[in-house]
Amino acid sequence: MKNLNNPMEILKLLDKSNCGKCNESTCLAFAAAVSRGWREISECPVIEEDVIKQFGDGPGVRKPSDSDIEEVLSQLKDRLGAIDLATAAKRLNAPFKNGELTLKICGKNFSVDSKGNFSSNIHIHSWLTSPVLNYILEGGGSEPSGKWVPFRELKGGKDWARFFEHRCEKPMKKIADSYPDFFADMLHVFAGKQVERQFDSDISLVLHPLPKLPILICYWKPEDGLESDFHLFFDVTADDNLNIDSIYLLTTGLLIMFEKIALTHN
Ligand code: SF4
Structure with a gap:
């Protein structure tokens, strides 16, 4: 190609x-x-x-092969094996029991051992593994402050902002426009929480794809000939808890999940 x-x-x-x-x-x-x-x-x-x-896909810069992904994961697992998981659990304020650190991801428990083996009673998606390992390895454990900022204002966010808009926000807006139960699913399937309306949006809700990495989802309904709008916001501490590549990966992973659910139900 x-x-x-x-x-x-x-x-x-x-x-x-x-x-x-x-x-x-x-x-x-x-x-x-x-x-x-x-x-x-x-x-x-x-x-x-x-x-x-x-x-094919333009200059071909974005789609890592399966072997690239495997290699990145294997490097992350090696690094995990070299740290004290119990200390990492303390830093992240996460439960640690029987050699496993447990994180709540969108309301579900995911446990990781020191070899990077995951266990959960729900399916573990590949888009989740590397952000989770990065969160454990490098997350600063900062408590979310409640101050929301757009993706481009996070450390390194400017370089990814166009990608983020085209790959995450716009496709999510499309789903929100065409799938009426989109927000109800976020609340029930992803353990989202409806919050007070933020930034004058019509719908505001918060998801926790990682315990200290809340994402604020805002949707503005179409009105008076103006089309709808959809934006994601991150806590200002997000880049201390996860690097920007992993935040991007995590969010595109959420998009894949939303798309699958919308396709199943539509
Ligand atoms: S404006 Fe965009 S969608 Fe229309 S033909 Fe050009 S590239 Fe294609």
């Missing part, structure tokens, strides 16, 4: 109608975003199928 890095070469593959269906103002802006790895060429909804097959 070929990859492209030059916006002008990518532009040649697009229909140049500047229709805006990709949420970029022009085809050139979209081509530039693809060349930088912020978007995938397949995100242009009017592109020919055979172009996608031929050129």
Whole structure:
């Protein structure tokens, strides 16, 4: 599969109608975003199928192979084996019993031993393992302050902000717009909590994908010809408890779960 890095070469593959269906103002802006790895060429909804097959996912910077993931996990597990898990549990204020540290993730218990083996009575998704291990290894254990900030204001967030908007917030907004039980599912399936309306949103709720990493989800309903809006906010301490790559991974993992649930129910 070929990859492209030059916006002008990518532009040649697009229909140049500047229709805006990709949420970029022009085809050139979209081509530039693809060349930088912020978007995938397949995100242009009017592109020919055979172009996608031929050129795949733009410059190909984002999709690590299974072996890359395995390697990262194996390095994290090695590092875990070299630390004292009981001390890490104290730092994170997490229960530690029978050689296992337990974390509550979206209301469910997940236990990890010093070899990085996970146990839980629900399915353990691969998107969860590396953020959880990073949280245990590097999390500062800071208590959430209650002050919410957007992703781009976290340490290193600016570099990922475009990705985050396109890969997390916009797809989540799409689900919220089309799947009426989206927020009810967050409350029941993900143990979310409805909170007082924040930032003048119509719906505000908080999820805890990791104990000290709450995420505030805000949705503004469409009104008076204005389309809806959807944003995620993080506690200002989030980047002390988890590095930005893991926060991104964790959030895209949540998106995958939301998409699966919406697909099952729709
Ligand atoms: S959706 Fe495709 S054709 Fe329309 S502006 Fe975006 S890149 Fe151009």
